[in-house]
Amino acid sequence: MKFNIRHIVFLLAILLLFVSISFTSVLKETENISGVLLTKQTTFEAGNNIKLVFKLNIPARTDLLLHSSYGSTMIAPDNFNTGQFTIPEFISYKKGVVTYTLFHDTKVLTQGSICVTSNEKTKVHLESYIGPPSIIAGGKDYTMQVVLPTDSYDNPMPDSTAVLMKHQFLSIEKERMIYSKDMIGWINIFSYKPSGRLLLFSKVGNTVSKEFTVDVFPDLPENFTILPQRRHTYADGNQITKFITSIIKDEHGNIISDGTLVDFVIKDTSGALLRTQGTTISGQAIAKMLHPDHEETWKVKAYVHGMAESDTLEVRYTRVIEDFDVQFREDNREITIGPLMSFMEQLIPDGAIVKVNVSKEGKKLDILVKTSSKGLVKFLLQEGFYPSGTYDIDIEALGVRKTYKNIALQ
Amino acid sequence: MIGWNRNIYRSLIFLSFIGVIALMLFGIGQTLSYLNTGADRTSMLHLALKKDEVYLPKVKWEDTLNPGRPIEKQTLQDIEQDYLNSWYIRNTAYQTNTIEGIDDYYTKSARKNIIKLVQANSQKDIAVHSTTINHNIELDFYSADGQLVVLSDKNVQEYQRVYKGEKLLSESKIQSDYQILLMLEDGFWRIRHIVKEETYPLDTKEQGNTFAKVLNGKIYINDNEYQIKGINYYPQQTPWNMFGDEFDRNVIAKDFDIMNKAGLNTIRIFVPYEAFGKAKIDTAKLDKLKQVLDEAETKNLKVVVTLFDFYGDYSVIDWTLTHRHAEQIVSAFANHKAILAWDIKNEPNLDFESRGKENVLAWLKEMIQQVKQYDPNHLVTIGWSNTESVHLLQNEVDMISFHYYNDIDQFNADYLEVNFQNKKPIVLQEFGLPSSRGFWNPLGPSEKKQAAYHKQFQEVIKQNNLHYLSWTLYDFEEVPEGVVGKLPWRKHKQKHFGFIDRKGKKKAAFEFIAK
The missing domain is CATH 2.60.40.10 (Immunoglobulins)
Known part of the structure; x- marks a missing residue:
């Protein structure tokens, strides 16, 4: 292979060309690139296509950092080396200030902000x-x-x-x-x-x-009244008395809400408390209570707890019998009580309670309790429990009390 | 032979029987324990998410008066917690480009916007590391049924770094106003609308140091020029654990007397990040730090307090926790007369490689601002481990600190580089030589050599009129692994830097501790 001067010159020229190109590109990098926003509009309605155009003094690769309501992203120009950026939809569709920063590599060229407003032309x-x-x-x-x-x-x-x-x-x-x-x-x-x-x-x-x-x-209930409703006034321990409230209203005359709980408290002559409840329908609550089995006067009062109460109602029950028969048989060990007769001399309905108190020398031994059947109650005082001797027997039924002293059991 | 074989077979059958039973039992056990696994029922209550505090920017409720209805304290706390979580979750989403947890803190229509952004960023391989630094919230509206609130969050400072792949594209701090509408859904306050309303230039409040200040490269305390003649200090028995259970004020007081007598006027101490309770400062430790500072004040010593010792995360998402740590310590001693400077971090340049230089520098820069915000009275510095790093954050710090453990004869040459065009005071914050000749280091320097080293260094210091803090007062019995690692010869070296040996005897170098 022979070299002549022309070859060498040619090669040198090419080399020089490459060196100069690489130098110019290096120089370009270090030159001062600057960018200015050309787009005059800074307020955009959401949903519009937003284009930001920057004027670069030298064409260069730039990036645009966007900081918006929901976060940040970095976008590239639409075409390589131009300064035109299309704001992505997820930013141009959302209301708020968008801060932009134009970068060349890591150098900030310019920054500013645009405003995206809600679009009042679209359907609300x-x-x-x-x-x-x-x-x-x-x-x-x-x-x-x-x-x-x-x-x-x-x-x-x-x-x-x-x-x-x-x-x-x-x-x-x-x-x-x-x-x-x-x-x-x-x-x-x-x-x-x-x-x-x-x-x-x-x-x-x-x-x-x-x-x-x-x-x-409706508002809170106001105070109200109550009425009894019963088949008869006898204390037969069998029938049921209903207590009914008046229509309970609030202060504006609205009937209180259905289902309001009304609590009825009954105080008997001995001071014991009985309770029954009812919930309102159309403002009225109904509560029920079994008749007493002896002469009694009840004082009834109803409450909507913490809000309202009724007046006090007095309900009297009269006794159904004045007296009953008692027979002692089998060496006084079998006691038959009855027939128990009600107010019209009919047999008392089954289930009337009869109590027998057995005591000896003033000392209570036992209380025997039975309910009536066909008007009769039978008690057996068995030898195993009650050894021979004299006992006091005290019988109580429907509010009537009879006492037998010194009954001798064989 | 037959008998033997039979026995072998028997035992084989027997053992295999036991083996099969054991396997079956194991299998049944595994099945049962598998059936017992699954979602914990308490997860329905969303308790787990709220357990750890992971995001603690500075929150201030400016105003809770609103036309809707008065707000209850509890609701306010719930809203604050969920609102901050929404930022945390969003920041994490943009950092990792995943949408974990977004469902919990954004309503269906709001989360769409985040998902779109995450998708776009992830396609372009862009990751945004960001955090908010503070929130100033006004309550604009709270609905009568307690299900809807509108907040204005003013002057929210956001720091963000944008990466493309591994490459850092930009770093910025933005201050904006937001208006946010949140709704109570499934027990979460979820963001329905968020609108960025305004962006402001950052407030850069440059406050003058009122107690200690720097003028023309000189340190002044109460208008008197101050020359640091100091030492790095740990009590002899509790190196790297100064504020632990064995804290003893009397020991420290005695050590301060020794320093005073030797002619020293400054000490440098270390506040470990984790041991002090991270974002929730341990008040007992804070009290011990106060005792040390009080003692220093009575003994007329100034203190350089190095913060964030052994801290090493620096990630943007962790920032707010460290800010709360600094806030509690720095604001507690903002008016303490014993403090000369807050040293943000010891040798942070050593973390450049493992944690990323930009991570570390950004954290430091923000931390300096945080510290200055809570304490405008004292100086701020960073203890670089070498002379190459001193130019970093030069404008942010009040004085420039570096450590020097290289050959002393090289010092003047290295120092020239540091001192080049510098208007801030330069502090030689650590230097020293271990008298470590012994089993682990048979050719190491002797006590004599150590003394010669300090003598020579004092001359260099005098020549250059340097501020200095030597390493360290005592030889130590034990050096924790966290300091120099496990290797015994390394630990051995670290144990012998002192001017006073383990028995309490002053070494030859002590003569040159301050002159």
Whole structure:
């Protein structure tokens, strides 16, 4: 292979070319690149295509850092070495200030911010939040209607968006125009005197919300009265007396809610307390109690605990028998009581309680209790339990008491 | 022979029988224990998520008056917790490009936006490491049924770093206002809308140091020029564990007397990050630190307090925890007269390789601002381990500190580089030579050599008019593994840096401790 000077010159020239190219590119890197935003518009409506164009004094590879409401990202220019950037949809569709920083490699060329506003030209979407879902009548309690109007990109509408709030209650229909603030529009709706059902609704522009319901429950019950209802007034220990309240209402005349618990407390002549309960239907509660089996006067009072109470009712029961027969047989070991006869001389219905107190020399030995069957009760004092001797026998039935002293058992 | 075989067979059958039974029992046990596994019922209550405090930016409720209804304290706490969690979860999502936990803190329509951003970033291999530093929250609205709130979060400082793959593209700090609408769903306050309303330039409040200050490269305390003649200090019995159970104020007081007598005026002590309770400062430890500072004040010693000893995370997501740590310590002693400077971290440049230089530097830079925010009275420095790192964060620190364990004859040459064009005081924060001649180091320097070293160094110091703190007062019995590792010859070296030996006898070098 022969070299001549031309070859060498040629090779040298190529070498020089490469060196100069590499040097210029190195030089380019170190030169001062600067960028200016050409796009004049800085406020955009959400949903529009946002293009930011930067003027670079030297074409160079740049990146744009975006910091938006929901986070940050870095985007590349639309074409290599140009300064035009298309803001991605997930940022250009969301309301808020977007801060941008233009980078060349890691060098900040320029920074600034643009503003994306909600798009009022799109269809408005409404989100309504109503609460509490049930309130109390009378005008002290209220429910709150909160409306969140958004554009179709789910951005909150700007402050002072007009929101029409409407509600219906019985024959009342009211509407009020309010203006949103802090993303929301809201009003308090106070209850009216009557109880019932409140229907709510709102409207922004042409968008209407669905219907919302708030129940208005009656206020606290007021004091009430009670009445007894019974088949007869005899203390037969068999029939049932009903206690019925008057129609319980709140202070505004609303019948209190069904199912309100009414507690009836009965105090008998000995001071013992009996209790029975009922829940209201259409404002009235009914409670039941078995008749006493002896002459008795009950004092009855009903309570809706912590809220209201009735007056005190006195109920008298008269005794059904004046006396009964007692027969001692089998060396006085078999005691037959009866026939027990009721107020019309009919046999007392089965189940009347008869008690026998057995005592010896003033010391109580036993209380025997049995219920009547066909008007009769039979007690056996067996030898194994009651050895021979004299006993005092005391018999009690339907409020009548008979005492037999010194009964000798063989 | 037949008898033997039979026995062998028998025992084989017997053993295999036992083996089969054992296997069956094991199998049944495994099945039962498998059936007992599964979701813990308590997970329904969402308790686990709230257990650990992982995100603690500075939160201030500016105002809770709102037209809706008065807010209850408990609800306010719940909202704050969930709101902060939403930031934490979001930051984590953009850092890892996964959407773990987003469901819990964003409503269905809001989480779409985050998912789209995560998808876009993950396609481009972009990761955003970010954290918020503070929140100033105003309650704009709280609904009557307690299910909806609107908040304004003003002047939120966000720090973020954007990576493409491994490459750091940008680092920035942004301050913005947000308005947020949250709703109570499934027991979580979830974000429904978030709108960034405004972006501000960062507040850079440059507050002058009022107690100790730096002017023209000189340190002044109460307007008197101050020359540090100091020593790094651990009590002899409790090196690297100064504030533990064996803390004894009397021992420390005696040591301070020794230093005073020797002509020293400054000490450097260390506050370990984990031992002090991380984000929740152990008050007992804080009290011990106060005792040390009080004692120093009575003995007329100034203290350089090195924070974040043994800390090594630096990740952006961990920032807020360290900020709370610093806040509690620094604000507690903001007016303490014994403190000269807060040393942010001991030798952080050693973590450059393992933790990433940009991670460490960004953390330091923000931490300096945090410390200055809570204590404008004292100086701030960073204890670099070598002279190559001193140019880092030069503008942020009040004085420049470095450590020098290289050949003393090299010092003047190395120092020239440090001193080059510097208007801040330079502190030689650690130097020393172990008199470690012994079994583990037969050719090591003797006590004589140590004395010669310190003598020579004192001359160098005088020549350059250097601030200095030598390493260290005592020889130690034990050196914990966390300091130099397990190797006995390394530990051995670390045990012999003292001016006073283990028996309490002053070594030859003591003569040159301060002159």
